[in-house]
Amino acid sequence: MTNSPTHRGDPAEELRAVALRLFVETSYSGASLQQIADAAGYAKSSVLYHFASKEALLEAVLKPAVEKIGILLESSLGRIADEQQRQAFVEEFIDYLLEYRFEAHIIINQGQSLAGIPVVDDARRYITRLSDAFMSELPTTAQRVRLGVALAGAAYVLATSASERDAVSLEPLDEVREALIAVVSELLVPLASDLSLT
Structure with a gap:
């Protein structure tokens, strides 16, 4: 029996949703890219692949x-x-x-x-x-x-x-x-x- 791979949604959309939640809960200045990556289950490099900076992520949000x-x-x-x-x-x-x-x-x-x-x-x-x-x-x-x-x-x-x-x-x-x-x-x-x- 083969385990089916876990399918995740669009990483950029997931990161935007997590960033929005953290920007509300802890503030923009209080949420780091590492915290966003951790909360979304991605590496920080994945965040930076989709968004050049935290400001770019805020813009997208x-x-x-x-x-x-x-x-x-x-x-x-x-x-x-x-x-x-x-x-x-x-x-x-x-x-x-x-x-x-x-x-x-x-x-x-x-x-x-x-x-x-x-x-x-x-x-x-x-x-x-x-x-x-x-x-x-x-x-x-x-x-x-x-x-x-x-x-x-x-x-x-x-x-x-x-x-x-x-x-x-x-x-x-x-x-x-x-x-x-x-x-x-x-x-x-x-x-x-x-x-x-x-």
């Missing part, structure tokens, strides 16, 4: 999330003043955060210390552009603050719950999604009446 926030930005411009479009945006934003909550954790919680790394700088620029675009659509300070608290609060809840120790990560994601959409929408309800008066 964050790039899909950053590209998606760029798409979200472009499709969101001009939508905040219309109630139906705003509701659709809220759902897209929450879905984005749920899909990329670990990447959001890195960008939100480690972004300052990772300044100068192109993918992180791109993410921060997109977030600033998104914020500026929405803020320019709202005429009053109270409206701008309400929107900022709603969106940043949702991002913070999911970014800080990215570790397995937090209660939100233990909830079924569909329940978390529905709760976040409901709460963010409730926070934004006054915008509809305020905007109709302006």
Whole structure:
């Protein structure tokens, strides 16, 4: 009887997944290439074969999330003043955060210390552009603050719950999604009446 060989997935994808987990759990600066290699079951040379450096690995880890926030930005411009479009945006934003909550954790919680790394700088620029675009659509300070608290609060809840120790990560994601959409929408309800008066 011959043992069938163990089939592993794509090494680069496995390394990205392990790096993402370690960058969240221990931080980018706290996770070494050797730790990533060990956790993934590869030699450090295998990591360096697929990624020239730890920064290149971080770029590969964050790039899909950053590209998606760029798409979200472009499709969101001009939508905040219309109630139906705003509701659709809220759902897209929450879905984005749920899909990329670990990447959001890195960008939100480690972004300052990772300044100068192109993918992180791109993410921060997109977030600033998104914020500026929405803020320019709202005429009053109270409206701008309400929107900022709603969106940043949702991002913070999911970014800080990215570790397995937090209660939100233990909830079924569909329940978390529905709760976040409901709460963010409730926070934004006054915008509809305020905007109709302006």
